[in-house]
Amino acid sequence: MDELLENDLRQLVRLSIAEDLDVALDWTTVAMIDSERRGACQIVARGAGVSAGIALTPWIIDEFDADLEVEVLVGEGVRFEPGTPLVQLSGSARDLLTSERVTLNLLSRMCGVATLTRHYVDRIEGTNARLYDTRKTTPGWRRLEKYAVTCGGGHNHRTGLYDGFLIKDNHLALGRSSQSPDQPLSALEAATRAVAMRGGQVNQLLAPRMVEIEVDGLDQFEQVLETGIDIILLDNFSLEDLRAAVAARDAAGVSVELEASGNVNIDTIAAVAATGVDRISSGALTHQATWLDLGMDWVQT
Known part of the structure; x- marks a missing residue:
């Protein structure tokens, strides 16, 4: 994978984390979720689309210094239908909740660009x-x-x-x-x-x-x-x-x-x-x- 792409993504994730946490904590999660609680979740498509950025999810999670394991479930550039699991995350329940929005924002944007691009590419096939x-x-x-x-x-x-x-x-x-x-x-x-x-x-x-x-x-x-x-x-x-x-x-x-x-x-x-x-x-x-x-x-x- 491109080193420049990785560097840009990591910088953007760090900025996104700073926007969400500033120099504090995810107070709601700290108050509601025991520090020892474990869990697992999947990032799931709500609509049909084309995957992009899914393979980059480990870099996103790594910037949170999270106690999480990442399993990528689909390749890049793959068409998927509503309900398709794209990534599975497992580990600290607190880390799952704290990293949720930033991860979804990044992947939603990249998948949106890939999906629109594929619509255009389909129109010029042949x-x-x-x-x-x-x-x-x-x-x-x-x-x-x-x-x-x-x-x-x-x-x-x-x-x-x-x-x-x-x-x-x-x-x-x-x-x-x-x-x-x-x-x-x-x-x-x-x-x-x-x-x-x-x-x-x-x-x-x-x-x-x-x-x-x-x-x-x-x-x-x-x-x-x-x-x-x-x-x-x-x-x-x-x-x-x-x-x-x-x-x-x-x-x-x-x-x-x-x-x-x-x-x-x-x-x-x-x-x-x-x-x-x-x-x-x-x-x-x-x-x-x-x-x-x-x-x-x-x-x-």
């Missing part, structure tokens, strides 16, 4: 298009939400600003042409600059190799088609223009991938995929995902 997420993630949750996207069958776009060039309209608006400093940066010059920089060193840091540029029309698309970039993001293109871009790329015989983005939703994604684009990116996978309802049920041991 096409050549791959579904990608974006940086429109909950602050502090990026790696966790991106992990959940992969559990749902999606793919990860760049993680952050550090691991890929993505030239957008604001870069062109604020940048300036090297030939005419009073003119905005053209898509052609921007793409050429990034291609020249990729893989090189800047201030002793190694620049990323992936170069992508966002274009908002076929004119811009034609400017950058043969610049050697890896991906062209077709922003808010009509279906007709998406098909035209795919045809132009294929006719030129270049290996650049085409990515459709902008106003992609569950109702439109199948038609977008049918245009022949290689990639579809949507922020909806994370910013429109709702929590999956999970609960904790006590079991006899």
Whole structure:
């Protein structure tokens, strides 16, 4: 499992514990439950969904320093029906109660992202298009939400600003042409600059190799088609223009991938995929995902 993912999850769990306990105790549980009481419970799905984060539960419980054993009952990326047990926890009854809400919050969020992603992936089955997420993630949750996207069958776009060039309209608006400093940066010059920089060193840091540029029309698309970039993001293109871009790329015989983005939703994604684009990116996978309802049920041991 990814060490960076583990580090991010543990930091988030520590923050969540601080929110719940501050520097005190779970007073209700201390008052009601004997310290020697043992018990067992299962985290159970209240609705149908796709699992994500279930395999990470031991890391969550570990941050509570709890006297609990964790048994993971389903794999990641698995479809499940209402009533499916996902995890079993056993040990200190106090620790079960104190860790309940934080654990459910984290798993409910990740399963929700995976479930929505799978709905999108199902809509483009049979096409050549791959579904990608974006940086429109909950602050502090990026790696966790991106992990959940992969559990749902999606793919990860760049993680952050550090691991890929993505030239957008604001870069062109604020940048300036090297030939005419009073003119905005053209898509052609921007793409050429990034291609020249990729893989090189800047201030002793190694620049990323992936170069992508966002274009908002076929004119811009034609400017950058043969610049050697890896991906062209077709922003808010009509279906007709998406098909035209795919045809132009294929006719030129270049290996650049085409990515459709902008106003992609569950109702439109199948038609977008049918245009022949290689990639579809949507922020909806994370910013429109709702929590999956999970609960904790006590079991006899």
